[in-house]
Amino acid sequence: MIETLQWTTLAVCALVSVARIPSTLRGENRSLFGIFASMTLAILLSIKGPYLVIDQALGGINLANLLLRFVIFGVIFFMGIRISRGFSADSAHRHITGRTGMLVLLVVSVVMVALFFSMDTAGSSAGLQAISAKDARHFALVEYYGAAGRAYPAYVALALVPALVRAAQDRLPVLVRIGAALLALGGVAVALTLLFPVIPPELGQIEFIINYTAILCFVIGLALIWAARVVNGRGAARQKTSTET
Amino acid sequence: MTLSAKAFQRWLQSIAPDASTADVCRVSGIKRTTLAQQLVRGKVSVSTVVSISRAYNINPVAALAGFEPYSVLSGPQRPPTRSELVSQISTADLMRALLARPAMELARGASAPTLGPTPHATSVKNWVDAIDDGEVRHRVSATTGVAPQNYSAQLTANRLSPELAVATALAAGVGPAGGLVATGIITEEEAGWPPGARQAALDSLTDGELTALAGERLQVLGKVLRRQEQDQAQTEKIWENLG
Numbered sequence: 001m002i003e004t005l006q007w008t009t010l011a012v013c014a015l016v017s018v019a020r021i022p023s024t025l026r027g028e029n030r031s032l033f034g035i036f037a038s039m040t041l042a043i044l045l046s047i048k049g050p051y052l053v054i055d056q057a058l059g060g061i062n063l064a065n066l067l068l069r070f071v072i073f074g075v076i077f078f079m080g081i082r083i084s085r086g087f088s089a090d091s092a093h094r095h096i097t098g099r100t101g102m103l104v105l106l107v108v109s110v111v112m113v114a115l116f117f118s119m120d121t122a123g124s125s126a127g128l129q130a131i132s133a134k135d136a137r138h139f140a141l142v143e144y145y146g147a148a149g150r151a152y153p154a155y156v157a158l159a160l161v162p163a164l165v166r167a168a169q170d171r172l173p174v175l176v177r178i179g180a181a182l183l184a185l186g187g188v189a190v191a192l193t194l195l196f197p198v199i200p201p202e203l204g205q206i207e208f209i210i211n212y213t214a215i216l217c218f219v220i221g222l223a224l225i226w227a228a229r230v231v232n233g234r235g236a237a238r239q240k241t242s243t244e245t
Numbered sequence: 246m247t248l249s250a251k252a253f254q255r256w257l258q259s260i261a262p263d264a265s266t267a268d269v270c271r272v273s274g275i276k277r278t279t280l281a282q283q284l285v286r287g288k289v290s291v292s293t294v295v296s297i298s299r300a301y302n303i304n305p306v307a308a309l310a311g312f313e314p315y316s317v318l319s320g321p322q323r324p325p326t327r328s329e330l331v332s333q334i335s336t337a338d339l340m341r342a343l344l345a346r347p348a349m350e351l352a353r354g355a356s357a358p359t360l361g362p363t364p365h366a367t368s369v370k371n372w373v374d375a376i377d378d379g380e381v382r383h384r385v386s387a388t389t390g391v392a393p394q395n396y397s398a399q400l401t402a403n404r405l406s407p408e409l410a411v412a413t414a415l416a417a418g419v420g421p422a423g424g425l426v427a428t429g430i431i432t433e434e435e436a437g438w439p440p441g442a443r444q445a446a447l448d449s450l451t452d453g454e455l456t457a458l459a460g461e462r463l464q465v466l467g468k469v470l471r472r473q474e475q476d477q478a479q480t481e482k483i484w485e486n487l488g
Binding site: 028029032082083085086087088167170171172173176222225226228229232 | 472476479480482483484485486487488
């Protein structure tokens with residue numbers, strides 16, 4: 001079940017990235033291609049098989065996990081900028097790119113790197129499960145490290161949700177509204193990851209479901225907004241030709 | 246409100262006793278599947294009855310009056326009020342008429358153009374505004390149980406279900422068929438409006454009244470257009486950043 005969800009998410013994300021190549025070559029919103037491609041990389045790094053391969057290549061000390069965290073930070077930062085600009089969410093834009101946003105990003109990054117290097121991370125292990133199992137100290141460190149990794153995405157997501165909810169109720173093309181609603185749902189899911197420490201271990205699957213739901217919502221939401229533009233462009237082109245003839 | 250299939254079959258028997266359903270559909274231009282579906286569901290739409298009436302040269306208002314929910318349409322048609330008539334003139338026609346008035350210096354030599362047919366782009370909203378004493382919307386939602394915001398949404402979209410159109414006319418105390426004209430279900434002739442009544446009502450407006458009315462219409466139109474432009478700009482911005 002989890003495996004299916006992971007590979008499906010990877011496939012959807014890779015597909016959207018590939019579909020964006022032509023418009024990227026035309027120079028339309030190149031950063032969106034970057035966002036989708038980085039998301040694909042992040043999903044790849046979060047799946048056990050590819051993770052082990054990549055981490056071995058990086059020296060087998062779980063640097064791939066740290067890389068994954070920073071790829072996610074990058075994706076969420078640039079996505080936050082794009083979304084807040086597109087939906088005219090000025091306060092969200094300030095919260096992300098302003099001094100507070102930069103400070104949050106800096107502090108979270110420093111704490112995360114410090115925690116990572118204070119652990120003995122030898123031995124590739126997806127989700128650092130083997131590291132966490134070493135002893136009580138490592139267990140606590142991995143928990144804090146994970147919490148730091150979830151804090152920044154949750155901060156950006158919470159900043160974006162109000163504007164997205166508003167946009168979903170606005171007088172906009174229906175595909176754009178559905179896209180905004182999906183982005184809002186993804187934002188709520190990312191914010192929910194803050195609650196992971198209180199989820200009992202038996203329900204660990206829920207964490208996976210929330211993570212991948214968030215990614216799927218983001219990818220599909222962004223793809224729908226793009227699709228709305230394509231549909232609109234076609235409609236306008238058809239109208240033009242019909243009035244010309 | 247739709248009409249019961251049983252009453253509809255009885256009515257159809259009375260106007261075209263020998264015609265099959267296929268014949269009726271061919272003559273009236275209704276899709277066979279549409280009518281079949283309405284009959285199966287037991288709910289025949291008002292526009293079906295109007296189309297069939299026209300095909301068999303029966304006045305659609307008289308035909309509708311034979312159905313229980315629309316019995317208020319029976320009897321001699323009440324003439325429309327002047328404001329109702331004027332409400333059914335499009336803003337473009339009002340503007341043209343205004344330009345042909347002596348108050349406009351350009352008018353010399355211009356002849357008043359003929360009016361376009363009903364309904365026009367904002368005919369439903371204008372009609373309700375023309376007959377509204379300020380309480381009509383409340384009375385309609387009280388008698389029909391339709392929530393005021395749903396009613397307003399229909400008006401904004403220049404739509405009104407036949408049931409609500411009749412209920413609105415009754416609540417305002419005007420002729421019950423007026424709303425059906427404004428929503429475009431029937432023509433003004435079918436509603437018994439005298440020929441040229443709209444033109445006469447327009448001609449009876451003084452230059453001042455006409456100018457003020459055109460001004461009101463333009464103001465509303467301006468608001469609507471501005472809102473559309475804002476929505477469009479917002480959408481463009483979203484696409485510029487995320488498309």
